[in-house]
Amino acid sequence: MYWDQRGATSELLLSNARVTGVQASDLELLQIQQVSRHGSRFPTDNTMREIAELVYRLQANYSSVLPQWLQEYSLPYNLTVAGVLSSTGVDELAAYGKRTRTSVGSAIPTAYNEKQFVLAHTFKARTGDSARAFASTFFDNPNDVRYVEYPKGKDPFIRFYDICDRYLSEVKHNPNASAELKAYGQSSQMNASLAHLKTQLNLPDSADLSVVDVRAAFAACAFDIMVYGVTNQWCSLMDQAFLNRLDYAEDLEAFYEQGAGYKINYEMAAVLLQDIYSFMKKFTTGETTVVGNLRFGHAETTLPLMTLLGYGDRTKLLASWSDDQINSRGFRTSALSPTASNIDFRLYRGKTDQKFYVSVWIQEVEAPLPGCDGAMYCELSKVEELWSYYLNNYNFKTDCALPKRKKQQHP
Secondary structure, rough: OOOOOOOHHHHHHHHOOOOOOOOOOHEEEEEEEEEEOOEEEEOHHHHHHHHHHHHHHHHHHHHOOOHHHHHHOOOOOHHHHHOOOOHHHHHHHHHHHHHHHHHHHHHHHOOOOOOOOOEOOOOHHHHHHHHHHHHHHOOOOOOHEEEEEEEOOOOOOOOOHHHHHHHHHHHHHHHHHHHHHHHHOOOHHHHHHHHHHHHOOOOOOOOOOOOOHHHHHHHHHHHHHHHOOOOOOHHHHHHHHHHHHHHHHHHHHHHHHHHOOOHHHHOOOOOHHHHHHHHHHHHHHOOOOOOOOEEEOOOOHHHHHHHOOOOOOOOOOOOOHHHHHHHHHOOOOOHHHOOOOEEEEEEEEEOOOOOOOEEEOOOEEEOOOOOOOOOOOOEEHHHHHHHHHHHHHHHHHHHOOOOOOOOOOOO
């Protein structure tokens, strides 16, 4: 999830598009709803500690043989900025807001007022800062914007994964759920990556480096690029094969924790889909005046929602895959959920037939809605059919309840 390959997304999404049915020129844009991941950030506290621990051990035990830059190296960030939106992240969201404004034009008002717009974010500061950066270019009057901040543990739509007990028990806090990632840590690819890093650091074969250390070095390189644009330190230790293998480790983790690895991962996002649909439907019936509902969250928000809708390859990722299988995989968080990734639902009315239509955009690319025969614009009635189970039958509370343990029978 460190690398940004969203350019690959358009090929992924447009391969099954067809240019038939209603055209954009026949439609009037009525409403936009976005679910966006925050922009580029500093490492979280856990990642920072892992990088700092690696640096400490390398300098304490092997200082004289390390590459010159690493002998006196200290982390360019500290725990006070852990997880905080970086200046590049602010710029990303401001640019995204500007592009969205250009895309919707004057169909969506340029001035904020609270009857027409909802801007919501999580309790994490980076999502609020992302919302403000987006608003700074999307609205003429960004200082007037009022934001909805969902409190920790009481966020029903953006951090739904925090309040789904069965997900937390069966996936998030279950070591067995990430068995493929653990197995990959013992694979020939990871052993080769360990050996490569030791060679690049001039360490003896006997040096005590773990998989955690290798992933920490990979993260350090990623944040060097993401936050500072630096490529001549940590990244100088890595070749393309190393990057590909470590990128796969990140994807293995995400697939089984947020993607299609387990049904609960993405089905719980139906609670957010229900909220999105509710705003659409209520607009068509005149029950709401909201024309823009903009939600700012995390990869754990956007990736499950995209998976639920049918975007992204659901083929199970395996630790036993060869390099060729790894490199040709369809599931890539770098394309589906990089920083500032987004999924955008737009509601239209046909100028001629007066019917309502929906289009979905992934990373700002219009994407045929899975199940709608490749059409870019899907009739709302058809969308209601496609999503019927998740809109009408799926119950978040029931799905997320922990299974009741059977009482033991006493003789």
